Amino acid sequence: MKNPFEFGRELGSEELVNRTEELGIVQRVIESGGKLFVIGPRRFGKTSLLRSAAERASGQGHIVLRYNAESYPEMGSLVGRIVEDSARLLQGKVEKKGEQIKRYFRSLRPDVSFAVTQNEWKVSLGVTPSEPAGATGLLVDALNGIEELAADQPEGRHVALIIDEFQEVLSGEGIDAEKQIRSAVQTHKHTAYIFAGSKTRMLTQLTTDPSRPFYRLGELLFVGMLPRPEFARFLIDNFVRGGFLPQTGAEEENRKLSHLILDLSEEVPFNVQMFAHTLWDHLSQIQVGAPERAYLNETLIRDTLDTIIRRNDPFYTQVWNGLTAIQKKALHAVIAEDGERLQSLKVVKTFGVSPSSMRKSLESLTNRDVLRQVESTGSVRFCFEDPFFAHWIDTFTF
Ligand SMILES: Nc1ncnc2c1ncn2[C@@H]1O[C@H](COP(=O)(O)OP(=O)(O)O)[C@@H](O)[C@H]1O
Ligand SMILES: [Mg+2]
Numbered sequence: 001m002k003n004p005f006e007f008g009r010e011l012g013s014e015e016l017v018n019r020t021e022e023l024g025i026v027q028r029v030i031e032s033g034g035k036l037f038v039i040g041p042r043r044f045g046k047t048s049l050l051r052s053a054a055e056r057a058s059g060q061g062h063i064v065l066r067y068n069a070e071s072y073p074e075m076g077s078l079v080g081r082i083v084e085d086s087a088r089l090l091q092g093k094v095e096k097k098g099e100q101i102k103r104y105f106r107s108l109r110p111d112v113s114f115a116v117t118q119n120e121w122k123v124s125l126g127v128t129p130s131e132p133a134g135a136t137g138l139l140v141d142a143l144n145g146i147e148e149l150a151a152d153q154p155e156g157r158h159v160a161l162i163i164d165e166f167q168e169v170l171s172g173e174g175i176d177a178e179k180q181i182r183s184a185v186q187t188h189k190h191t192a193y194i195f196a197g198s199k200t201r202m203l204t205q206l207t208t209d210p211s212r213p214f215y216r217l218g219e220l221l222f223v224g225m226l227p228r229p230e231f232a233r234f235l236i237d238n239f240v241r242g243g244f245l246p247q248t249g250a251e252e253e254n255r256k257l258s259h260l261i262l263d264l265s266e267e268v269p270f271n272v273q274m275f276a277h278t279l280w281d282h283l284s285q286i287q288v289g290a291p292e293r294a295y296l297n298e299t300l301i302r303d304t305l306d307t308i309i310r311r312n313d314p315f316y317t318q319v320w321n322g323l324t325a326i327q328k329k330a331l332h333a334v335i336a337e338d339g340e341r342l343q344s345l346k347v348v349k350t351f352g353v354s355p356s357s358m359r360k361s362l363e364s365l366t367n368r369d370v371l372r373q374v375e376s377t378g379s380v381r382f383c384f385e386d387p388f389f390a391h392w393i394d395t396f397t398f
Contacts, residue, residue: 001241001242003277003280003281003284004238004241004242004280005238005273005274005276005277005280006273007271007273007274007277008270008274010047010048010051011048011051011052012048012051012055013052013053013055013056015048016045016048016052017230017231017234017269018226018227018230018231019045019049019052019223019226022049022221022223023049023053023056025219025221026038026049026050026053026221027053027056027057029160029192029194029219030053030057030062030064030158030160030192030194031057031062031158031192033150033158033188033189033190033191033192034192034193034218034219035193035194035217035218035219036192036193036194036195036218036219036220036221037166037194037195037196037197037203037207037217037218037219037220037221038050038194038196038197038221038223039196039197039200039203039204039207039220039221039222039223040196040198040200040223040224041198041268041372041385042198042270042369042372042385043268043269043270043271043385043386044223044224044225044268044269044270045223045226045269046164046196046197046198046223047068047196049223050194050196054162057158057160061156061157062159062160063086063089063090063149063150063153063157063158063159064159064160064162065082065085065086065146065159065161065162066161066162066163066164067081067082067162067163067164068163069163069164069165069166069167069168069169070164070165074129075129075135075136075139076125076128076129076135078139078169079108079138079139079141079142080123080124080125082142082146082161083101083105083108083110083112083123083125083145084121084123086101086104086105086145086146087101087112087114087121088120088121090149094114097114098112098113098114100149100152101123103148104145104148104149105141105142105145106145107127108125108126108138108141108142108145109125109126110124110125111123111124111126125138127141134173135173135177136173136176136177136181137180139169139181140180140181140184143161143181143184143185143188143191144184144188146159146161146188146191147188147189147190147191150188150190150191151189151190158192159191160191160192160193160194161191161192161193161194162194162195162196163195163196164196164197165197165198166195166196166197166203167198167199167202167203167206169181170206175212175213178206178212178214179213181213181214182213182217185217186217193218195218200372200373207220208220226267228259228262228267231262231269231272232255232258232259232262233258235262235272236254236255236257236258238276238280239276239280239283240254242283243287243294244280244294244295244296245257245295245296246295257296257297257298260298260301261275261276261279261301264301264305264387264391265387265388266383266384266387268387271386271387274388275304275305275308278304278307278308279296279300279304282300282303282304282307283296283300305388305391306395308388309388309391312388312389312392313396316389316392316393319370319389320393320397323365324361326357326358326361327361327364327365328397329351329353330342330351330353330358330361330362330365331365331370331371331390331393332351332393332397333347333351333353333358334362334371334382334383334384335390335393335394336350338381339382339383340379340381340382342362342382343355362382366382369385370384370385370389371383371384371385372384372385
């Protein structure tokens, strides 16, 4: 039986645990030409959610343009791709499509051709990001082109632009870029916009601070933890299906084991899936030699955690060695104090770091995606983006 636990790739809607409400929201936005910001930490399933929604919408005949801004080192290549994909997704004859694309995106002066042998559109832009309007100007021209394309579609055929890790588009561009993008997006009535990102604090500020251009530009959707009982159910059902957990008579024990996996992975969906995937592989190996022992149990779960952190040891060592002494102490404090009250006198004294260095370290570790902040009412907690890294630190550096 194939390992049912998948991590590190975009999941489709059939594979997602929960997220039905979120999918519904994204779909509604696509079909109503709305604007939506999807905000959530890395590894929680934003990209999978967007992919699932995009697949469904494309399946219903809508035009969905979806990009990860991190994959495009410069705006020219992103905008080029947008124009190419637009040509591909339009309906009609090749010549007509070429003309339409040139007209919609005329301010980009695109050279558009169709390579019959590769069955592919090739686009080169007649403008570059270094010209006066800059990178943002290029993007805004593309957005205006998409809006013209969208307005030209038959009734019921919607057009959506999804940009994942959207903060990359803004980085280094300043408030003028935000203003330019806003003034385009807010006048567009035909295109749905979905901007997503992992820099939760930055994106929350961007969209909720009244002095920023993006204030109230669209709805907000936070992608957080999956409901624990449902995630536990998903784990149990799959291990039962594989014959690694008893189907009946052990409900309480099964629940306990699934909760241990969730706890050790801090319920981060990517980590839970990676954990379960590795466990499944272990169980399958055991099954070959000693089928009577191929049952999930606590010892095997703990051994699996050990395997995972050892497997990632070269990577974790490298990250760890790249940190300053104070940053290392800050990470020790996060583990020992469960991420809370890290600038309190007691903590600062125990770890021998001044409150201001502690604050700076936590900030830089957050910017480097080692830590993330969880804000709940009244208090701030720091936790590891990768909970297995915390286990590694705990095992090898204390
Ligand atoms: N709803 C979900 N159900 C089960 N696993 C999920 C879910 N969302 C995410 N995952 C797991 O997390 C991994 C990373 O998801 P991804 O969509 O890339 O997250 P993000 O874009 O937020 O970083 C997936 O490959 C999958 O293993
Ligand atoms: Mg992602």
